[in-house]
Amino acid sequence: MLLDLLLPQRCVVCGCGGSQLCAGCRSELPRLEPPLCGRCGAPTAWPVERCRECAGRRLGFASARAAAGYDEAARRIVHAWKERGLRRLAAEVAQLVVERLPRPDAEALTFVPADRGRRLERGHNPAERLALELATAWELPCLPLLERTRGGRQRGSSATERRSVRGAFRPRRAAPRKVAVIDDVYTTGATAAAAASALRAGGARRVEAVAFARALRRG
Numbered sequence: 593m594l595l596d597l598l599l600p601q602r603c604v605v606c607g608c609g610g611s612q613l614c615a616g617c618r619s620e621l622p623r624l625e626p627p628l629c630g631r632c633g634a635p636t637a638w639p640v641e642r643c644r645e646c647a648g649r650r651l652g653f654a655s656a657r658a659a660a661g662y663d664e665a666a667r668r669i670v671h672a673w674k675e676r677g678l679r680r681l682a683a684e685v686a687q688l689v690v691e692r693l694p695r696p697d698a699e700a701l702t703f704v705p706a707d708r709g710r711r712l713e714r715g716h717n718p719a720e721r722l723a724l725e726l727a728t729a730w731e732l733p734c735l736p737l738l739e740r741t742r743g744g745r746q747r748g749s750s751a752t753e754r755r756s757v758r759g760a761f762r763p764r765r766a767a768p769r770k771v772a773v774i775d776d777v778y779t780t781g782a783t784a785a786a787a788a789s790a791l792r793a794g795g796a797r798r799v800e801a802v803a804f805a806r807a808l809r810r811g
């Protein structure tokens with residue numbers, strides 16, 4: 593973290609000097625603009641309550657929203673943020689989320705807990721870091737409401753993600769009625785859905801999912 597403060601700032605996407613995310617790269621991060629699926633936030637041809645991607649799935653969250661499409665630039669940001677733990681980058685990302693998304697209808701924020709191995713390895717959890725930054729901006733408490741039942745979070749194919757996160761979380765303490773759960777990337781929604789059901793088991797009545805970036809289906 594000290595290095596992060598001392599080293600000259602370079603944009604993690606294009607490498608230009610000045611800041612960890614330059615204004616140009618920041619504004620080029622793809623926006624997810626309406627029409628969107630009302631539930632999972634996927635861009636759709638017209639407004640729908642459920643889209644092809646989420647129809648028929650049990651999703652414990654009322655809505656999922658992300659500030660940007662998960663393109664190559666977003667991937668580099670998430671990678672730099674995860675592997676290098678860049679604090680200022682977390683703040684930049686949080687600011688982008690605040691600018692592009694409405695404040696969630698929630699009494700508190702929480703975050704998707706990192707699995708133990710990764711947390712120990714990196715010494716930080718990007719989802720938690722983002723949730724803390726957002727809590728300050730939105731003036732909401734950030735509460736550690738979830739814990740993992742076992743390790744292993746895998747992204748990749750939908751089937752892999754779904755298998756690896758089913759029953760992966762449990763409530764750590766009682767949840768307020770309305771909660772927003774923060775994660776860095778929304779991939780298939782399986783992680784957000786598993787987190788939302790654990791929050792509901794902990795007493796939440798309504799859960800919103802908020803992420804920095806969202807994977808987009810091709811075609």
Ligand SMILES: [Zn+2]
Nearest residue numbers: 603606614617
């Ligand atoms: Zn740049």
Ligand SMILES: [Zn+2]
Nearest residue numbers: 629632643646
């Ligand atoms: Zn959908």
